[in-house]
Amino acid sequence: MFIDTLLIGISSGAIYSLMALALVLVWRSTRVVNFAQSGQAVLSTYIGYEISVSTHNYWISLPLAILVGAILGSLVDLLFMRLLMGRANSGPIAEIAPVIATLGLLGLIQSFVGLIWGNAFLHYASPLSGKGFSFGTHTIPFSPQNLFIVVASAVVLAIFGAIFKYTDLGLALRASSFQPEIAQLAGVRVSRVRNIGWAFAGSAGAVAGAVITPTSTLSPNSLDLLFVSGFIAAVIGGLDSLVGAVIGGLVLGVGFAFILQYIGGSVTFLVGFIILMAVLLARPRGIFGHKVNRRA
């Protein structure tokens, strides 16, 4: 029983980690919490769904959905965020403008998705079974698709980790997020690097949407709660930290699984809120967040 719950927790935690990673990537590059993330992810998932319906092949649709997610992320930065940053940057609106604008974009994308595909629940099928593994007579709630979710998330996280740590692009991404001006003076094309950060974030969200959706249904709002969990995970981890996002996601996923198992499903977010509050009161910038203002 304990192991079953743990496995389920890791599977949903992996998804939260991906969502949290997407948020952290954008936060680090642009200092914006991208509420449109769940909209971008759902749109790329719908496109993945379309491709899988016409090709009858999930494995073709998956990488294409990820590609679409990356392109969407890049476009949101180029067409939307740059305009926003150049404008609403003074007066009472300035502090909330990024939140409001990305919420607006979320609404826009979701209504657009609704206009095209309708609001009915769709099934984005994967060839992997959604039925739990059986050991003799005992069937656990952890299915091959859950296993795939864990593996895919781990692979994506490992790829991002390697890029950040070992490549020139990763160095440029880190430098641009820590000290954009110094990076610029060293010759890094910061706005281009930033855009790559948005593309990475978009692809991480798209992976999350495309691997989790086969376990439930697809609708314009189907990734919203996932996004909220990802946000909580990112905040717990400290919005600045990639490692924090992953750990925050896993902790939250496992925590939620145990709450679901032993207390009941309806209070999960309430408990999430309480955990979040407790963490932030102890550490107002999350567990792995930087305490000092780095511009100081």
Add this chain to the structure above:
Amino acid sequence: MHSRHLSPLSRALLSLVVGVALLAASGFTGELRNYQGAQVAVYLVAIASIILLTGYSGQISLGHGAIMAIGGYGAALSFTLWNFPFEIALLFGVLVGTVGGFILGVAAARLSGPYLAGTTLALAVGLPSIADQFHLLGGEQGLNFDIGDPPRWVVRLEGSDFTQYKWFFWIATVVALIALWAITNLLHSSYGRNWRAGRNNSVAAGLAGINVAKGKVLAFTVSSALASLAGALFALLLGLVTPTAFPLSLSFAIVTGAVLAGVGNLAGSIVGGVVLVAIPEISGALTTHLGDSQKVSANLPGLVMSALLILVVLFMPNGLRIRKFKRAKKTT
């Protein structure tokens, strides 16, 4: 905002005149318009709570729908459990919401932008589920808050065709005007000035001896009082409260309304309220025009609202209002 130059007394008189005019006007409008008028008044109060919090104290909340839920549940609970008259029930809702808001505000004062946004977002998603856990709160069925027909004195005053919706409109309008009047006075008091000082530059305000954290807690508390009042009124219009009556989209809608109003402008909350009620109506009419498809009718309001929100943030950061000459002059 002209009321800035008015004394509290003349502001009270102004509110009174506006109130009487609105109540008189309700005699000439249909049932639907009266109900929508009441909705505008409720949104107005909710939007004012956000404007107060964000525009005047620099804090952000994506969870004010949850605080509205506290107010709604508080009112309905005292109404069903202790048979409070609805006026007292409304006040009780506000009391509960204010206490909740104070507790939240103490925590919120320590958190900066995105962390506060995240916490309040989690609250908005998480809080309504409490109702499922306690039998007292009515579970998924919720609690009744049906205040019945208009009282006899009103009917005697206004005639027997005085409907329930008209009665709702009266209640919501009067309550909203009183709330707006009280908040305007508060903002022009020394408390209000301190909030703004803390908002604009917390370091400078701190040096000037203004306790920024205390101001933030106070702002969050007062904002919660308003939000819970809006929630209690909202429950009154619905005739009941349920866990699903206060969804995340409600929290987002009132923030949207505040942005449309111009976050630094309390008087703009009227514009915000009207727009929030008018957009579904207008898109409804548009949908009929476009052939009444299910996809369109379900998504057009969201599309219009989101587009409007984005356009306002980008191009009209002071909200939907005619630009004043003074502001239009270039400051060099």
Add this chain to the structure above:
Amino acid sequence: MKSGLEVQDFSVDYGAIRAIRDLSFHIVPGELVAVIGSNGSGKSTLIRALSGLIAPKQGSASWNGISILGKKPEDLVRQGIVHVSEGKSVIPELTVSENLALGGLWRKDKLDVAIATQESLAIFPVLASRLNQRADSLSGGERQMLAIARALISRPQLLLLDEPSLGLAPLIIEQIFVAISHLQNQFGLTVLLVEQNAVSALKIADRGLILNLGELVKAGTPADLIADPELRTAYLGF
């Protein structure tokens, strides 16, 4: 066409404040020019406008006859103009070797990046033993050295240095200024050095410009400037 750095009628504003007013000067290739001015005289503003971080209001600036205005800092780096900004401009969260690598990220010639890295480490040997430490574990002087070393890896022709002596002990300042002088003599770099520390800066400079409230007060050789008693008491502070 004039070679070197040519600045003419240069003015920079912050809103209503004019921080640099009608400044004109010329630096020939290979020259080390010190701009001396007290706090708030506009030194950083000048250097930031020359490296493309902010836009001037009026005037022209060119490097070897090509205008450098309206270009982004990252493009100017590619044309050999490198700015080491005020206050130990390193990225504390990165290691020393990552900070160094940053200066060569944009360059195609990776072999020369490696050579430039070795040369920089030879100039500042203390960095060589700290390559895998985070930059925030370095002392102030070491950070300043790291910032200059990183700039060298971009193979600059014109080096813009903003107050490298800021907040450092006299012995360390001495060491860093010797290194700057070495860069000019050994590598033929053109250097615009902006300083409050007139004594140290004029010791290594070929020429000095005195800046006060955004305006040029006097230009001349260090000997000329130091010889003027009025300048010494009013602007040089010794």
